[in-house]
Amino acid sequence: MSALNPSDISPETLNLVRLSLVPGIGPRIASDLLERFGTASAVFEANGAELLSIPSVKPKVSAAITAARSDGAAEAEIEECGRRGISLIPRGSTLYSRMLAETHDPPALLYCRGAILPQDDLAVAIVGSRHCTLYGRQMAEKLAGGLARAGVTIISGLARGIDACAHRGALDAGGRTIAVCAPGLNTVYPPEHAELAVEIAASGALLSESPLAREARPGLFPQRNRIISGLSLGVIIVEAGRRSGALHTSRHAMEQGRDVFAVPGRIDSLPSQGCHDLIRDGVPLIRGVDDVLEALAPLMKPVRRETGEVVQSPRELLLNEIETLVLNQVTQEAQHVDSLLPVDGLEPSQLLATLTILEMKRLVRRLPGGFVVRSPY
Template sequence: MAVPAEDQLRDALALNLVRGVGPRLQTVLLETFGSATAALNAPVEQWRQIPGVGVKIIRELQERNHRDMARRELADCQADGLKLLTLHDAAYPGALREIADPPVVLYQKGSLLPGDSLAVAIVGSRNCTMYGRRMAERIAGGLARAGITIVSGLARGIDGFAHRAALQAGGRTIAVCASGLRTVYPPEHANLAEEIAAQGALLSESPLERKPRPGLFPQRNRIVSGMSLGVIVIEASTTSGTLHTARHAMEQGREVCALPGPVDSRESEGCHALIRDGVKLVRGVDDILEELGPLTAPIAAPTRPRTENSPASPAAQPNGQEVRAPRELVLSDQQKAILNLLHDEPVHIDRVIDQSGLEPSRVLSTLTVLEMKRLVKRLPGNYLSRLPR
């Protein structure tokens, strides 16, 4: 018998409220019983057979009515204007669903958009230097202006500066919180959190009233990296928690890039160790966009502030265009328009010229640039195809 959607949400929330049942154990329970509803309905004897389920969790299950707790939590979320996402929701971030232990429930304040699949995480030291702040602001602002959503952890230092730079650039940013959304941490970022919710989203897997605890931050970091195409590390000491995010990203198959700093800077020692071990050294926005691989599926080109004059022809307008790789975001409007006339199947160059509405010389020169950028492939007989496939 099918479980109604509202009951699935309540039971997923109830499972998330069981003290002692973290993301790893939640995943095991869902794999064992098939759903949160089935897990909650299972007799205690079956729970005892699950590795990691001990006396404290069994006592928690026996002494507390988690479904009633979930109903109250749902009412509080509605009162606060929050949205709840489960793994079954279409709006649940697709990239996050693919990681090893995805959150069973996500609390959301603000909005998530399809274009947020073009996301990059920027993380770094809480005790950043002026150099780190300057580079975080430059890179986050540049990526946001290109149409990339900036993801970070709302922490002091690099995280906060990256969020603010994205907002100031008119872009989108997502903050993943370790604590519940009724307990913004650090408290001095309360106003920043409100600005982020208005121009992006706050996310958390923690119940609303949960206070920050040391163990929640590494757990939060897997979500930061899981939502992103890649992670950019800007300043990190060798003991920094930022390196946990980089490790999560590597395990999740995300790109990891590091910004070099002064060779004698303690706050850049972690970045230099990552670079020594093979992580991509990046100097700015272009390096980052070049390093990020193609998307798993094309998305509509995100809206971004205009920084150049586009040609007057209809083909040169950005509406209706798609993005297959992040490096396409820094193309001119004319380059984007011509690129979007090409497909996986070969197209003759005469057809491209006819459809562009531009002078043949401009089309040919633009195609040459696109070929040099490894976005277009020339084929025999004056045919062209679009890359990456």
């Protein structure tokens, strides 16, 4: 990709980049500045006294903001984004997650390698211990794969252990996955996940609120966890000790009004102690993909698949081709079973068997006299 010209982007986006590069400004101070002045452009028009009227802005930060007005760093950053195929997503953009925008302290600007699609609004985060067991890896991959096949985007943090397994499970299932990175997108952390990062960008996106050259440091990881939960309808914790960073994500999720789920382990498993504590305190225990989709049903809006079909209930996401075909013939008004034939040449016995399966899945209801109706959602 050729270098982008800073003049090709809006002045406000340019100033958001400029703000992200100011030394000493993290998410909290940036949020305070934008709340006070309304826009990044207004921040850089403010004088020193106005900047210092914000309690979190100290003289050193105020001086750095003033110096950043003309240092050219933002223009260079944008050109670097262009060379590396990285796009910029300011809050308010049509590509910016609606759910994330509604959280407390959402990032004002996201760096993105890959593509964000409308279907990514239907997303679930899977996080857990970096030092996971074989059981934890298997559960993360199984859950991610099953949800991805159901059309759910998997969100995680590209970390070692459960995060990597969640991304891998989604990719192997042919689904979409998004990695929220703590450092800037010039750095892949941990470095051994460089190839995985390339695959994720091809089947989803890498996101970060950090400028390109910012390297990994401990304080960035808890900050990025609020983005993981903010992008998601719910968060699944797979193996987390009592000091696991995954528990930070669960706390962010609860504060943001997201559902939190925990996968149980052996009762004497140290890597599952955090999960067991969550379950003891009322977080739902999950056994598989069905549990997650059922729990999230009230939060999910109708989803349009690539085929053009509109899915009204998350239970529909797990249907096979024949089940979907039959369900699409059933309406919310009672109709006789005989009126459903022919369904692409299905034999009557196949139709009746499929209707029985759909009834067991609570998607249709049989009525007296051989009538059938679609279940209300």
